[in-house]
Amino acid sequence: MIEFRQVTKRYDSDHTALRQVNFHLNRGELAFLTGHSGAGKSTLLKLIMVMERPTAGEVLVGGQRLNSMPRRQIPYIRRHIGVVFQNHQLLFDRTVFDNVAMPLHVTGASPDAIGRRVRAALDKVGLLSKEKMNPMQLSGGEQQRVGIARAVVNKPPVLLADEPTGNLDPELSADIMQLFTQFSQVGVTVLIASHDIGLINDMGRRTLTLDHGELVAGGTPWGEQHGL
Ligand SMILES: Nc1ncnc2c1ncn2[C@@H]1O[C@H](COP(=O)(O)OP(=O)(O)OP(=O)(O)O)[C@@H](O)[C@H]1O
Numbered sequence: 001m002i003e004f005r006q007v008t009k010r011y012d013s014d015h016t017a018l019r020q021v022n023f024h025l026n027r028g029e030l031a032f033l034t035g036h037s038g039a040g041k042s043t044l045l046k047l048i049m050v051m052e053r054p055t056a057g058e059v060l061v062g063g064q065r066l067n068s069m070p071r072r073q074i075p076y077i078r079r080h081i082g083v084v085f086q087n088h089q090l091l092f093d094r095t096v097f098d099n100v101a102m103p104l105h106v107t108g109a110s111p112d113a114i115g116r117r118v119r120a121a122l123d124k125v126g127l128l129s130k131e132k133m134n135p136m137q138l139s140g141g142e143q144q145r146v147g148i149a150r151a152v153v154n155k156p157p158v159l160l161a162d163e164p165t166g167n168l169d170p171e172l173s174a175d176i177m178q179l180f181t182q183f184s185q186v187g188v189t190v191l192i193a194s195h196d197i198g199l200i201n202d203m204g205r206r207t208l209t210l211d212h213g214e215l216v217a218g219g220t221p222w223g224e225q226h227g228l
Contacts, residue, residue: 007057030184035210082151086163121149141172
């Protein structure tokens with residue numbers, strides 16, 4: 001579902017953010033992405049979201065080569081990728097319902113369909129009863145779950161999360177991880193960037209580890225990726 005083939009990203013001539021990164025995540029796989037600050041985690045996620053383009057190598061999502069994708073198709077591919085941020089980026093002048101509905105408005109869905117999808121997403125994260133509230137009235141963990149509902153309301157096949165539990169205590173972090181696990185069980189490919197080694201160890205999942213832009217663990221060897 002997500003494939004990196006020999007991907008290198010250089011922002012300027014003397015600084016390489018990612019160096020020949022190879023990995024392949026299957027449909028329904030849940031994996032972590034870790035590494036020191038500046039190791040290249042955000043860069044790797046940005047390449048999947050087509051917010052950046054690789055300097056060399058190839059990124060594929062759902063079998064589609066992103067490198068050669070024309071600019072006008074980028075919004076279309078982004079609709080297939082849900083993103084959860086640490087600071088959840090909710091709008092505090094709108095209700096929980098309206099925050100979750102945002103990605104659906106750009107797809108031109110009918111009000112009926114929007115209502116159904118938003119309530120299904122809120123139900124999944126356990127917040128159906130809070131749809132009319134303002135996110136400001138919710139706890140940090142609940143706000144993060146609104147952000148997750150918004151990320152999955154389009155039913156994307158890929159879910160990316162950048163430090164999704166950064167501000168949460170261990171118990172709430174475990175709840176969020178349980179949600180991500182449930183999404184992966186229904187076929188969503190989930191990639192979670194995190195510094196939280198305790199949490200990563202508790203989960204016991206595949207972990208892609210970056211060190212100064214090199215994938216030093218969890219990658220797919222080049223030969224294996226190509227059936228050699
Ligand atoms: N837009 C940019 N222009 C120039 N250099 C950049 C840019 N974005 C990132 N970098 C550099 O690329 C390297 C990797 O950064 P990146 O943000 O991907 O790391 P990270 O692992 O996500 O770090 P953190 O955990 O601190 O968020 C860093 O040295 C950073 O300074």
